Amino acid sequence: MIAVFLGAPGSGKGTQAKRLSARFGIPQLSTGDMLRASIAAGTELGRKAKTFIDEGQLVPDGVVLGLIQERIQSEDCKPGFILDGFPRTVGQAEGLDAILKSAHRSMSRVVLFSIDESVLAERLTGRRTCGSCGAMYHVKFQPSREPGVCDACGGSLNQRADDSIEVIRKRMDVFRKQTQPLEDFYSGLCIMTSIDASQDPDRVFEQVRSALE
Ligand code: AP5
Ligand code: MG
Numbered sequence: 290m291i292a293v294f295l296g297a298p299g300s301g302k303g304t305q306a307k308r309l310s311a312r313f314g315i316p317q318l319s320t321g322d323m324l325r326a327s328i329a330a331g332t333e334l335g336r337k338a339k340t341f342i343d344e345g346q347l348v349p350d351g352v353v354l355g356l357i358q359e360r361i362q363s364e365d366c367k368p369g370f371i372l373d374g375f376p377r378t379v380g381q382a383e384g385l386d387a388i389l390k391s392a393h394r395s396m397s398r399v400v401l402f403s404i405d406e407s408v409l410a411e412r413l414t415g416r417r418t419c420g421s422c423g424a425m426y427h428v429k430f431q432p433s434r435e436p437g438v439c440d441a442c443g444g445s446l447n448q449r450a451d452d453s454i455e456v457i458r459k460r461m462d463v464f465r466k467q468t469q470p471l472e473d474f475y476s477g478l479c480i481m482t483s484i485d486a487s488q489d490p491d492r493v494f495e496q497v498r499s500a501l502e
Contacts, residue, residue: 290315290369291394292501293376295471296402298460299409299416300486304425305402305497306373312498316365319373320353322423323360325449342451345459347377347467354384361392369397377468382475399475400497402486406461413457417446431490 290313294302306317324342327335334352341348353375361370376382389395415428417437421444426433433439437446451460475481482500486493 290397290501291372291389292369292397293372293399293475294374294402294497295377295399295468295475295481296486297404297406297409297464297468298457299412300402300404301412301490301493302373302402304490305493306371307425308494309497309501310371313369313371313501315369315371317371317373318357318360318366318375320348320356320375321373323356324348324353343456345451345456345463347463350378350380350384354381354388357385358388361388376471377464379470379474382471396480398501399481400500401472401475401481401483402493403483404486408487409461410454410457413452414454416452417448419444420447421445 292309294306296302303317303319303321306319310317324335324338328339328342329335338348338352357372357375360366372385376385385396412427412430415430417426417428417433418424419426419439419442422439422442424439424441425431426439426446428436433446438444439446451457472481484493484496484500488496
């Protein structure tokens, strides 16, 4: 199975990709997580990516296509994978198509996380992520037992640098202009299912699971 999760910042792509990855036994490939890992590791790529991420802008297509092309050659991607937050421009979608064709593989489904923009700022400003294991929380919607401490591993919970209200506004704008055109791109290929991402996480999970099965 090769699935793409498409949706606005905060629509719940990462939350559901983690759960579905565990359910189906295939990896979650989040270009956002890969870029943040490069920043944390202090690599040249990470330094370049940081300037775009801090501004709420997209990292150039060639950079993320290179990351994905390399990652999907790994052994764990053989049974399939979930692409979380990639592609997010028509250029990336065309590049992905070419990468999959050359590997004699094809996309199974695109899941569109459909949601009203008005709820996204609260979701993003309240998000907390464990610095050690990557588990995700929300101060109101999914709080940890002890504030600032991960339930799973005891690591400390951090707020993402691009989850400030100014950068969130820019990310929304970029989503509308550069990523939303992908809805037409994929609905034209008849492989897209739209789900209501404003429901509670368990209901969203059930709908995405049934779209993928
Ligand atoms: P990325 O990391 O992909 O961020 P994003 O697309 O902006 O999406 P988010 O991760 O913010 O949201 P999400 O949909 O995963 O929501 P989540 O599940 O966390 O990208 C960051 C940056 O990297 C980009 O701006 C760009 O610069 C760069 N980049 C990445 N990929 C790129 C690409 N392909 N091309 C170019 N540049 C790229 O949920 C959010 C919060 O809501 C959490 O706290 C969660 O607990 C809560 N929540 C989730 N679901 C629910 C629910 N159903 N009800 C209530 N609360 C919920
Ligand atoms: Mg995410």
